[in-house]
Amino acid sequence: xxxxxxxxxxxxxxxxxxxxxxxxxxxxxxxxxxxxxxxxxxxxxxxxxxxxxxxxxxxxxxxxxxxxxxxxxxxxxxxxxxxxxxxxxxxxxxxxxxxxxxxxxxxxxxxxxxxxxxxxxxx
Numbered sequence: 001x002x003x004x005x006x007x008x009x010x011x012x013x014x015x016x017x018x019x020x021x022x023x024x025x026x027x028x029x030x031x032x033x034x035x036x037x038x039x040x041x042x043x044x045x046x047x048x049x050x051x052x053x054x055x056x057x058x059x060x061x062x063x064x065x066x067x068x069x070x071x072x073x074x075x076x077x078x079x080x081x082x083x084x085x086x087x088x089x090x091x092x093x094x095x096x097x098x099x100x101x102x103x104x105x106x107x108x109x110x111x112x113x114x115x116x117x118x119x120x121x122x123x
Contacts, residue, residue: 035091
């Protein structure tokens, strides 16, 4: 399996359970590892034969920016679903954190993996 990754995608969104969190946008940071087969793209040198990480980023910026989840866990699950379903990715690892959410800690968040680590052939 090959991995296409996207690290430190910063997005402003409403997230949290406290009343004050429901009134303001906070920055969350997303790291993705997306399992796929890049052999065809490496052979053809064509963007249409690979996972377009710019398209993934744009979709997640739109979705997360418009969302208003209470839990980071829910957001992570939805992000994984979008990546897998809309971009035909068989396996994804999603890390989402809310930097500064806990005093004294750099960040806090969740890491989930969804799908199978044996990708289907893209060609």
